[in-house]
Amino acid sequence: MSTxxxxxxxxxxxxxxxxxxxxRLGIYSLAKANMRKIFxxxxxxxxxxxxxxxFIIIIxxxxxxxxxxxxxxNEVVYDGSYVPLQGMHMSExxxxxxxxxxxxxxxxxIRQIHHWAALVFLAGMFVHMMRVFFTxxxxxxxxxxxxxxxxxxxxxxxxxxxxxxxxxDLLSGTGVRFMEGAILSVPVVGxxxxxxxxxxxxxxxxxxxxxxxxxxLLLPGIMLGLMVAHLIxxxxxxxxxxxxxxxxxxxxxxxxxxxxxMAKAGGFFFLxxxxxxxxAAIASINPIWAIGPYRPDQVSTGAQPDWxxxxxxxxxxxxxxxxxxxWGHTLVLGVFIPLxxxxxxxxxxxxxxxxESWVTGDKREHHIADRPRNAPTRTAFGVAWITWxxxxxxxxxxxxxxxxxxxxxNVITWFVRIAFFVAPVLAFIATKRICLGLQRRDAEKVLHxxxxxxxxxxxxxxxxxxxxxxxxxxxxxxxxxEQYKPAEIGPEVDENGVARKVSRTQKLRAKLxxxxxxxxxxxxxxxxxxxxxxxxxxxxx
Amino acid sequence: xSSQENSESLPEAQAPAHGAVEHAGDPFADxxxxxxxxxxxxxxxxxxxxxxxxxxxxFFLSMVATVGFIASYVIFPxxxxxxxxxxxxxxxxxxxxxxxxxxxxxxxxAGAVHWARTLMSDVEMPAERHEIAAPPEVKxxxxxxxxxxxxxxxxxxxxxxxNTMFGALAMVPLSxxxxxxxxxxxxxxxxxxxxxSKGKALINMNTNEPLRPEDLLVGSxxxxxxxxxxxxxxxxxxxxxxxxxxxxxxxxxxxxxxxELEWSHQGIVAYSKICTHVGCPISLYEQQxxxxxxxxxxxxxxxxxxxxxxxxxxxxxxxxxxIGVNDEGYLEALGDFDEPVGPAFWExx
Numbered sequence: 001m002s003t004x005x006x007x008x009x010x011x012x013x014x015x016x017x018x019x020x021x022x023x024r025l026g027i028y029s030l031a032k033a034n035m036r037k038i039f040x041x042x043x044x045x046x047x048x049x050x051x052x053x054x055f056i057i058i059i060x061x062x063x064x065x066x067x068x069x070x071x072x073x074n075e076v077v078y079d080g081s082y083v084p085l086q087g088m089h090m091s092e093x094x095x096x097x098x099x100x101x102x103x104x105x106x107x108x109x110i111r112q113i114h115h116w117a118a119l120v121f122l123a124g125m126f127v128h129m130m131r132v133f134f135t136x137x138x139x140x141x142x143x144x145x146x147x148x149x150x151x152x153x154x155x156x157x158x159x160x161x162x163x164x165x166x167x168x169d170l171l172s173g174t175g176v177r178f179m180e181g182a183i184l185s186v187p188v189v190g191x192x193x194x195x196x197x198x199x200x201x202x203x204x205x206x207x208x209x210x211x212x213x214x215x216x217l218l219l220p221g222i223m224l225g226l227m228v229a230h231l232i233x234x235x236x237x238x239x240x241x242x243x244x245x246x247x248x249x250x251x252x253x254x255x256x257x258x259x260x261x262m263a264k265a266g267g268f269f270f271l272x273x274x275x276x277x278x279x280a281a282i283a284s285i286n287p288i289w290a291i292g293p294y295r296p297d298q299v300s301t302g303a304q305p306d307w308x309x310x311x312x313x314x315x316x317x318x319x320x321x322x323x324x325x326x327w328g329h330t331l332v333l334g335v336f337i338p339l340x341x342x343x344x345x346x347x348x349x350x351x352x353x354x355x356e357s358w359v360t361g362d363k364r365e366h367h368i369a370d371r372p373r374n375a376p377t378r379t380a381f382g383v384a385w386i387t388w389x390x391x392x393x394x395x396x397x398x399x400x401x402x403x404x405x406x407x408x409x410n411v412i413t414w415f416v417r418i419a420f421f422v423a424p425v426l427a428f429i430a431t432k433r434i435c436l437g438l439q440r441r442d443a444e445k446v447l448h449x450x451x452x453x454x455x456x457x458x459x460x461x462x463x464x465x466x467x468x469x470x471x472x473x474x475x476x477x478x479x480x481x482e483q484y485k486p487a488e489i490g491p492e493v494d495e496n497g498v499a500r501k502v503s504r505t506q507k508l509r510a511k512l513x514x515x516x517x518x519x520x521x522x523x524x525x526x527x528x529x530x531x532x533x534x535x536x537x538x539x540x541x
Numbered sequence: 542x543s544s545q546e547n548s549e550s551l552p553e554a555q556a557p558a559h560g561a562v563e564h565a566g567d568p569f570a571d572x573x574x575x576x577x578x579x580x581x582x583x584x585x586x587x588x589x590x591x592x593x594x595x596x597x598x599x600f601f602l603s604m605v606a607t608v609g610f611i612a613s614y615v616i617f618p619x620x621x622x623x624x625x626x627x628x629x630x631x632x633x634x635x636x637x638x639x640x641x642x643x644x645x646x647x648x649x650x651a652g653a654v655h656w657a658r659t660l661m662s663d664v665e666m667p668a669e670r671h672e673i674a675a676p677p678e679v680k681x682x683x684x685x686x687x688x689x690x691x692x693x694x695x696x697x698x699x700x701x702x703x704n705t706m707f708g709a710l711a712m713v714p715l716s717x718x719x720x721x722x723x724x725x726x727x728x729x730x731x732x733x734x735x736x737x738s739k740g741k742a743l744i745n746m747n748t749n750e751p752l753r754p755e756d757l758l759v760g761s762x763x764x765x766x767x768x769x770x771x772x773x774x775x776x777x778x779x780x781x782x783x784x785x786x787x788x789x790x791x792x793x794x795x796x797x798x799x800x801e802l803e804w805s806h807q808g809i810v811a812y813s814k815i816c817t818h819v820g821c822p823i824s825l826y827e828q829q830x831x832x833x834x835x836x837x838x839x840x841x842x843x844x845x846x847x848x849x850x851x852x853x854x855x856x857x858x859x860x861x862x863x864i865g866v867n868d869e870g871y872l873e874a875l876g877d878f879d880e881p882v883g884p885a886f887w888e889x890x
Contacts, residue, residue, distance in 0.1 A: 038668040075773065081620055089772050105619050106636045109642070115810065141673045174821060174837060177782075181819025181884035190730065191886045195725040200822070201732070201779045204725075240669055246574030251667040253574065259660050267653025272645025281639020282628050295744075296782035297764065297814055299822045301836040316854060317838045321818065323856030328890035334856045335819060362551060367670060399839060410841055410852060446569075472572040477571040482552035532566045 040241035040254035047128035054121040073210035092292035112280035135369035162215040173294025185335035243480035314395025376435035384424035439523035487513035599652035606645035613637035785814035798847035818855040
């Protein structure tokens with residue numbers, strides 16, 4: 001009895017608090033599993049961190065902004081300190097944003113950090129998603145987390161859109177009008193959807209308040225949940241790693257969370273925040289005072305959405321204005337088709353992991369990140385998708401391309417219309433060839449060694465370059481990747497001459513599998529025999 | 542697609558062959574984790590001290606910057622604009638607060654990362670992964686438990702309970718759907734009508750004065766609103782979103798469309814300013830060709846030919862407003878638009 005009390009008295013305060021918490025929350029078991037958890041190191045693994053930290057920055061600054069912003073469309077006359085707009089009619093939303101920008105000390109800084117962080121957040125998610133895509137980190141067991149991440153990206157886009165529409169300025173109002181036009185194009189219910197969204201006719205007096213609750217509560221609430229789930233799964237699955245000496249599919253090699261990654265990742269939050277704060281100090285973003293309050297009958301040239309909405313803008317700009325009028329109804333294909341392609345562009349990349357796993361039929365866990373060259377078809381598909389996206393971004397800024405590069409807007413529009421179909425195909429073919437070339441180079445390096453740059457003259461006058469053999473680690477790294485064989489559907493008739501039933505999906509799968517892994521679609525890895533033969537003496541190439 | 546077929550196309554051996562065990566004769570075997578290479582800080586205490594000072598300096602700099610932030614907040618007025626090369630004219634308060642905050646944050650991060658990279662152990666170590674799927678006995682246990690639970694509930698056996706429960710659960714969200722009804726009024730014919738009607742004078746948007754035909758010269762573009770629509774009206778935005786009008790004067794002989802000429806007054810034609818694509822206001826006018834361009838998506842309309850679409854994504858011509866002159870010599874509307882203005886919609890027809 002007395003010994004236990006003594007022991008308790010002797011324990012330092014920190015331990016006693018930890019004991020208290022452990023008795024209620026079980027923190028010791030939690031810490032046992034996670035405190036020294038191993039994380040592998042690679043620069044590309046920090047892309048996701050940028051997203052997480054910019055999201056936290058957005059929440060922090062966003063809360064501050066809600067203290068001053070009035071989400072109301074009541075009309076007021078401006079009498080704040082920015083002289084050029086004094087006496088103008090504007091909504092209370094615009095007025096309070098002006099107040100934040102000009103009368104609240106540091107308000108402009110927080111506004112700009114908030115907006116810059118949003119751009120960084122979306123850009124970070126885009127690049128992070130591409131990292132996961134090109135290294136095949138979406139494969140089992142991480143498909144669900146891929147979808148969580150994808151949803152975060154899509155929700156991030158809409159949170160951004162509803163956010164930059166809140167100040168009710170001329171630029172964002174034009175974007176909202178565009179959205180209204182797009183909703184109106186939906187067959188049968190479009191008009192009703194628009195009236196329900198805007199509380200009647202556009203613009204009405206409701207949408208700022210409605211966007212506000214969506215922007216600060218509904219979407220970020222869902223996103224916070226998804227992000228926590230995303231992180232829990234990252235912890236649970238453990239991180240992927242690139243193949244290397246001692247790094248296999250069964251382990252994870254790196255440094256522990258405490259102290260190295262606590263310091264690195266924790267420090268990285270401050271780095272991201274610091275950089276965004278400096279950007280907000282020196283680069284103005286969304287200067288609503290220069291744009292003015294929204295009026296449905298006014299517009300400025302060069303109107304652009306934030307970058308992540310640019311591809312939808314491209315779709316709407318390059319689409320021919322098809323309209324079908326039948327039986328007293330209008331099918332607004334010129335707007336509705338882009339509205340359908342918009343989610344399809346995103347869905348194309350989201351469903352890819354499931355297509356690939358169907359083609360390979362692979363049910364095993366994968367924890368080794370692929371080098372993009374070793375999955376040529378996947379890499380080519382990814383580059384084709386990015387090309388598609390970029391073509392649409394060009395379309396979304398066709399007026400800026402025209403004015404900045406003195407080009408005809410009609411020519412740019414036609415270029416985008418054609419490139420929408422052609423460019424991804426070209427990108428696919430080119431990427432695949434490059435990947436195969438790089439695979440050949442790897443095989444060459446493994447078999448013949450590294451070019452040393454040393455030129456040697458042989459007794460009979462011939463010049464050769466000395467190749468240095470790779471060490472075991474480098475050889476392993478270049479040959480650790482797996483190569484699938486194409487799936488066979490077998491003969492159409494069985495051994496008794498009876499026609500086998502081969503379903504169409506099976507045929508398709510076999511065809512795709514051949515396209516992925518058939519002859520000429522991947523370069524066979526060097527074999528031990530080849531290696532022995534070349535290194536056993538007579539070859540010095 | 543039998544499982545056998547699948548396994549045939551998979552690579553032969555996955556991880557086990559790639560273990561750290563050296564395979565005799567396999568030139569591509571995994572040599573195992575390389576030995577740890579010490580950093581300068583691991584072997585030279587002076588280098589470690591230097592790193593320590595660098596980290597401490599960064600943390601100290603952060604403190605200084607925070608003091609700078611607070612000082613800037615107090616010192617600089619909120620409305621002071623200064624010229625700072627190369628950023629141009631900037632708000633000094635925003636500039637100072639942002640830079641000091643940025644430095645204060647960045648230095649904490651840089652210090653922490655430098656500390657981790659140079660002074661904390663950089664020995665890499667492996668941790669085992671474990672298969673995520675449960676072992677068969679766990680799965681069997683769970684399935685058995687589930688079966689027992691389901692059987693105890695009588696869910697499968699008492700169909701009446703099951704079906705009514707599904708019915709109730711399917712119906713109860715309807716209340717939520719019904720509640721959404723009052724989000725907005727019904728469209729009715731609202732998109733078909735604007736504020737324009739017979740006899741309403743055309744008011745110059747800039748001067749707020751009624752327009753006379755002689756105010757409009759060939760080559761100029763003028764914006765107008767209907768008489769009685771004031772900027773401080775509660776529904777101004779909603780009304781102007783439909784009623785915004787643009788006027789140009791074209792030589793009558795240059796007007797190619799017959800109806801357009803009929804609806805004009807001495808070559809003055811009035812068209813809806815709202816683009817028929819997705820509703821941007823059209824604002825760019827090319828005098829020589831009488832083309833107008835929507836700056837949002839570049840739909841181009843020929844005002845001398847019934848405002849038909851000549852380029853871009855718009856699907857139909859701009860609606861024309863029939864105009865004339867009243868007794869006092871002012872321009873007036875001779876009715877509302879005879880078709881809906883702005884973007885097309887399902888009921889437009």
